[in-house]
Amino acid sequence: MSTSTDVTRPPRRRTPSTRARQDARTGLALISPTLVVVVVVVVLPILWTVSLAFQEVRLLDLRTAGVVGDYTLENFRDVLTSDGFLTALLTTLFYAVGGTGLAILVGLVAALALRRPFRGRGLVRAALLLPYVAPVVAAAFVWTTALNPQYGVVNAWGTGALGWEDPIAFLSSRSDEVSLLGLRLEVPTALLTVIAFEAWRSFPFAFLFLTARLEAVPDTYEEAARIDGATPTQRFRHIVLPQLGPTIAVLCVLRFIWTFNNFDDIYLLTGGGAGTEVVAVRVFTYLTARSDIGAAAAQALVLAAILAVLVTTYLKLFGRREERA
Amino acid sequence: MSASNLRNTVEERALAVLRPVVIGLLLLVALVPFYYMVVLSFRPLDSLVQDPGRMWVGLSEIDPATYADVLRSVDAGGQGFASFIRNSLLVAGGTVVLSLLVAVPGAYAVSRLDFFGRRQVSALFLTVYFFPSILLAVPLFVFYTRIGLRGSLVGLLLVYLAQVAAVTIYMLRNYFDTIPVSLEEAAAIDGCSRLQVLRRISLPLALPAVASNALFVFMIAWNEFLFALLFLVEDRDSWTVSLGLSQLAGSIEVPTTTLMAGSVILTLPIVVLFFLAERFLVGGLTAGAEKG
Known part of the structure; x- marks a missing residue:
């Protein structure tokens, strides 16, 4: 803890009043239970991860491994050069960018569509939030069932009403050929499906944030623009969108952080198969199936480090601009 | 002028049509999976296999046996969801009680009392909130x-x-930040200590926030999957509903319709809680959204 004093507050008096001293003591006493829990269950374990990442530890020799051990960079070398790590990293990146972008886009469309009041809007809003609040395990199970090639409703309708030649194995096919306007394209089917799932689950989050922000946008600017002859799209482009800019930027960071580290969705949908292995799922595999704790810790650290670099870069590039705007 | 007028008219007409279409589509996308879940939970398995594209369930074929089967204990030939529900309730309820006991005084301290390291503590908590849980998973798994x-x-x-x-x-x-300090000062002048102020003045005023927070915490704990998987997977008796459903979903022996009943059981409490407390929760979910 640093000793920096709060600059916004007036300088402290030389002898703090009895009440101020009492408050300080009470404050520490009230906060300490939470602080202890957070330090013991979050902070110390993270420090331990760092330590584990630099040791050769397997689950079997856990009882003997301590904080002081033989430190080595081997885990990182193994992890970085191992098959599949780079692919997993690229998959993670693609997944995070796609999921974040799609979720924010759908959330924006929803927020705009529900902007003007109508009867039953409150109910529609609440209904749109369901994918976000529903338990991920149940949601994933419904999706895997619906997308199942044998008894899922999507393929039943696709092969029936839509005239697909064969059922599509949405969650177990690495890639499929799609002909679009005469072009034949290879698409990563399973990866796109998990991105769609991620967008479905988290668009309500973007929708909520953007709705809250839209309600704070004063009508006067748009009214003025309308009188000056600006069409709806022009008003959106030049008046509403700039006002939403900072919120969208915050959403990008938040959603990206969470999607980048997401484990649940992909583990439940594909188990990491069919070209959807993201780093979080890989960490889990190393931790449980392979009991290679050192490698798991090293990969988790690399994941966190890359995330930190990306978020910092983003904030450096865009944070300044938003402030000026 | 007339060209832009025309464009304006065209756009406004198009939007007037598009808006309800978009809203309808969004509702379909958000709700159909849940509707599908409920329908499948009542359909007999063989009817599902024969006609997978049907999205309704006939009155005559409604089969609540799936629910009985999923809830019955394993000894009685069921899937044991009743005991998963008990475990989930214990964990989620316990988390709510403990987190309120610990966090209400803490939140009050962070909001009102100027103690050494207050800002650092706030920053630490915020960092923890954004911390990837997969990174925590490794050391906690090892430690536990x-x-x-x-x-x-x-x-x-x-x-x-x-x-x-x-x-x-x-x-x-x-929320504590929005309660006027003057109320507390008045109580302090009347001779209340800090803790008495907290208990008699601030806490009753903050009750709506405390209640909605309790619901929010309950939902987080009830829905949680990764740590339940890491810690409890080896012992079926201590599975939570989420974990139980995910584990049984992989096996061929349990019929899909039975597991759909399990999904409804897992989802229903959350949906009910959410609609009961929607107004509070939405405020909580966006807390901080309006700060920028």
């Missing part, structure tokens, strides 16, 4: 294995407590 807490509901409860404590403090602090 070592001290023998893995497999116990108490161990899981501690992890949940740490995860939600930060959010709870953050949410409640925002």
Whole structure:
């Protein structure tokens, strides 16, 4: 803890009043239970991860491994050069960018569509939030069932009403050929499906944030623009969108952080198969199936480090601009 | 002028048509999976296999046997969801009680009392909130294995407590900040100590926030999957509903329709809680959204 004093507050008096001293003591006493829990269950374990990442530890020799051990960079070398790590990293990146972008886009469309009041809007809003609040395990199970090639409703309708030649194995096919306007394209089917799932689950989050922000946008600017002859799209482009800019930027960071580290969705949908292995799922595999704790810790650290670099870069590039705007 | 007028008219007409279409589509996308879940939970398995594209269930074929089967204990030939529900309730309820006991005083301290390191503590809590849980998973798995807490509901409860404590403090602090200090000062002049002020003045005023926070914490703990999987997977008796459903979903022996009944059981409490407390929760979920 640093000793920096709060600059916004007036300088402290030389002898703090009895009440101020009492408050300080009470404050520490009230906060300490939470602080202890957070330090013991979050902070110390993270420090331990760092330590584990630099040791050769397997689950079997856990009882003997301590904080002081033989430190080595081997885990990182193994992890970085191992098959599949780079692919997993690229998959993670693609997944995070796609999921974040799609979720924010759908959330924006929803927020705009529900902007003007109508009867039953409150109910529609609440209904749109369901994918976000529903338990991920149940949601994933419904999706895997619906997308199942044998008894899922999507393929039943696709092969029936839509005239697909064969059922599509949405969650177990690495890639499929799609002909679009005469072009034949290879698409990563399973990866796109998990991105769609991620967008479905988290668009309500973007929708909520953007709705809250839209309600704070004063009508006067748009009214003025309308009188000056600006069409709806022009008003959106030049008046509403700039006002939403900072919120969208915050959403990008938040959603990206969470999607980048997401484990649940992909583990439940594909188990990491069919070209959807993201780093979080890989960490889990190393931790449980392979009991290679050192490698798991090293990969988790690399994941966190890359995330930190990306978020910092983003904030450096865009944070300044938003402030000026 | 007339060209732009024309464009304006065209756009406004197009939007007037598009808006309801978009709203309808969004509702379909958001709700159909849940509708599908409920329909399948009542359909007999052989009817599903024969006609997978049907999205309704005939009145005559409604079959609540799936629910009985999924709830019955394993000894009685069921899937044991009743005991999963008990475990989930224990963990989620315990997390709520503990997090309120610990976090209400903490939030008050962060909001009102100028103690040494106050800002650093706030910053720490915020960081924890954004911390990737997969990074925590490694050391906690190792640590819990070592001290023998893995497999116990108490161990899981501690992890949940740490995860939600930060959010709870953050949410409640925002609410305490809105309570006028003058009320507390008046009580202090009348001779109340800080703790008495907290208990008699601030806490009753913050009750709506405390209640909605409790619901929010309950939902987080009830829905949680990763740590339940890491800690409890080896012992079926201590599975939570989420974990139980995910584990049984992989096996061929349990019929899909039965598991759909399990999904409804897992989802329903959350949906009910959400609609009961929607207004409060939405405020909580966006706490901080309007700050920028």
